[in-house]
Amino acid sequence: MERKIYLDNASTTYVSNEVLNEMMPCFNSIYGNAGSLHSFGRDAMAIVDRARDRVKEAINASKANEIYFTSGGTEADNWAILGVAHANANKGKHIITSQIEHHAVLHACEQLEKEGYEVTYLPVDSTGLVDLAELLHAIRKDTILISIMAVNNEVGTIQNIKAIAKIAHDYNILFHTDAVQAIGVMKIDVQDMEIDLLSISSHKIHGPKGVGALYVKNGVRIDPIQFGGNSQERGKRAGTENVPGIAGFGKAIEITSRNCIINNKKLKNIRDYFLQRLEEKVEFFQVNGHPHQKSNAILNVSFYGIEGESILMLLDLAGICVSTSSACTSKSLLPSHVLKAMGIPDEIAQGSIRISFGTNISKSDVDFVVDEIQNVVAKLRAISPIQAGRM
Amino acid sequence: MYSKTVIERFQNPRNAGGMHGANAIGQVGNAACGDIMKMYLKINDNGVIENARFKTFGCCAAIASTDMACDLIKGKTIDEALKVTNKDVMDLLGELPPHKIHCSILAEESIRAAIEDYYKKKEKETKQAIKKSAKKVEE
Numbered sequence A: 001m002e003r004k005i006y007l008d009n010a011s012t013t014y015v016s017n018e019v020l021n022e023m024m025p026c027f028n029s030i031y032g033n034a035g036s037l038h039s040f041g042r043d044a045m046a047i048v049d050r051a052r053d054r055v056k057e058a059i060n061a062s063k064a065n066e067i068y069f070t071s072g073g074t075e076a077d078n079w080a081i082l083g084v085a086h087a088n089a090n091k092g093k094h095i096i097t098s099q100i101e102h103h104a105v106l107h108a109c110e111q112l113e114k115e116g117y118e119v120t121y122l123p124v125d126s127t128g129l130v131d132l133a134e135l136l137h138a139i140r141k142d143t144i145l146i147s148i149m150a151v152n153n154e155v156g157t158i159q160n161i162k163a164i165a166k167i168a169h170d171y172n173i174l175f176h177t178d179a180v181q182a183i184g185v186m187k188i189d190v191q192d193m194e195i196d197l198l199s200i201s202s203h204k205i206h207g208p209k210g211v212g213a214l215y216v217k218n219g220v221r222i223d224p225i226q227f228g229g230n231s232q233e234r235g236k237r238a239g240t241e242n243v244p245g246i247a248g249f250g251k252a253i254e255i256t257s258r259n260c261i262i263n264n265k266k267l268k269n270i271r272d273y274f275l276q277r278l279e280e281k282v283e284f285f286q287v288n289g290h291p292h293q294k295s296n297a298i299l300n301v302s303f304y305g306i307e308g309e310s311i312l313m314l315l316d317l318a319g320i321c322v323s324t325s326s327a328c329t330s331k332s333l334l335p336s337h338v339l340k341a342m343g344i345p346d347e348i349a350q351g352s353i354r355i356s357f358g359t360n361i362s363k364s365d366v367d368f369v370v371d372e373i374q375n376v377v378a379k380l381r382a383i384s385p386i387q388a389g390r391m
Numbered sequence B: 001m002y003s004k005t006v007i008e009r010f011q012n013p014r015n016a017g018g019m020h021g022a023n024a025i026g027q028v029g030n031a032a033c034g035d036i037m038k039m040y041l042k043i044n045d046n047g048v049i050e051n052a053r054f055k056t057f058g059c060c061a062a063i064a065s066t067d068m069a070c071d072l073i074k075g076k077t078i079d080e081a082l083k084v085t086n087k088d089v090m091d092l093l094g095e096l097p098p099h100k101i102h103c104s105i106l107a108e109e110s111i112r113a114a115i116e117d118y119y120k121k122k123e124k125e126t127k128q129a130i131k132k133s134a135k136k137v138e139e
Helices: A017-023 A039-059 A073-087 A103-114 A132-138 A161-170 A243-258 A260-281 A308-317 A337-341 A363-382 B004-011 B060-073 B078-082 B086-093 B098-138
Strands: A067-070 A094-098 A118-122 A143-147 A174-178 A197-201 A212-216 A285-288 A298-303 A352-356 B024-030 B035-043 B049-057
Touching (some): A017 A243, A039 A067, A039 A197, A039 A212, A039 A243, A067 A073, A073 A197, A073 A212, A094 A103, A103 A118, A118 A132, A161 A174, A260 A298, A260 A363, A308 A363, A308 B004, B004 B060, B004 B086, B035 B060, B035 B098, B049 B060, B060 B098, B078 B098, B086 B098
Parallel strands (some): A094 A118, A174 A197
Antiparallel strands (some): A067 A212, A197 A212, A285 A298, B024 B035
């Protein structure tokens, strides 16, 4: 069989067997509607409650009722931004976020601008970090929410979340963080980090797709953005609970937090070995993101003189799956907004690919991949009008 | 997303690389949009394109489009080559996703840019020749 190597774990991951086993009974045995009063419903609710407890433990929330299940990270981000803005409009209509957020946050903010809110998009430095002085500078009397992601999905830079939350609270502002890429990558403790709202997703951590959660600290005012049954998720998030998904998510987050330290060690070893091999074999490239304050799972590399999508395609033809942050794959033709915000020139940003590791990657996999990258880069450079050595 | 022909052309382009002795070189596109195409032509004294090659910085569709454009103009006269449009490129490639159509347009533009360069060089040569002959007359 043709060798296939998946290096796009920041996009999504496979569902682990333990998680699948947790989910299976919910499809045909414990299939009740968690909102029903009868035994089938109560059994389903018990599963949802157990998952809620597991999420609570994983992020060290003080109470399980601070966890609201959603359809995923996007809904959690949308809800945090829109819901908090709507519920607190009487206090002010100004929101602060960063230029490198996921589009689930950025586009929700753009929606708010259409509704008459004002949004400040903080710049980042060349490593992808938000400057705290800039943040202080942006705070106004009518600022109601600061939303800064914990771990960037393209370059892996980890923000100083605790410090940002502290600043927010000094000024009586709510703090939300998109932690979709952070679970398993760093220890998340919402109490210690003073986080008011936190978005997480299941399918990034070997759980099923279509489920995520928003942590909302008790006492935080948030309006719903989805309407229907009044009983679901304590009246805050309508829609029949996705019981199999929630069960799987609960298991996945429990396993991921349990293995956080050991997995990170593994990922760091893989990434370091990868980088060492790459440096031996390929010339003229740069690693984007913070040199050390970053996720061990993500490696964003720009190869000079060539374009990311063509690298991705040739690697794919060799059985290797990576992703490109260059928007050439999406409908817009502009380079990645993250790399742009970091001040990386267009021609270098266009040559970037994101390699995101899983713990199942072996050294021999890395050798194979780096050899292929060497071939692909040489092939594309031979037909490029831009000379890599001159960049 | 891409047709078989696009992938095939991208993977094994027939006309990739620069050219020694090219007398017409045109470059279009910019890095911000992610595509830079450089077209190299060898045009003979009868105005026939004897050879066409390319260098492209860009995505799969960009590389396949320029490769196909080279095939389309080889053996043609300048006038015939100027009639080649992005639609001809697309027809031969099968299909391009809507947001990649600009790649075929750039390929068309690269042909024109190279021919423009050819005429500019010709003009320069002619002017130099006139200067030379004028000098001779003075002497």
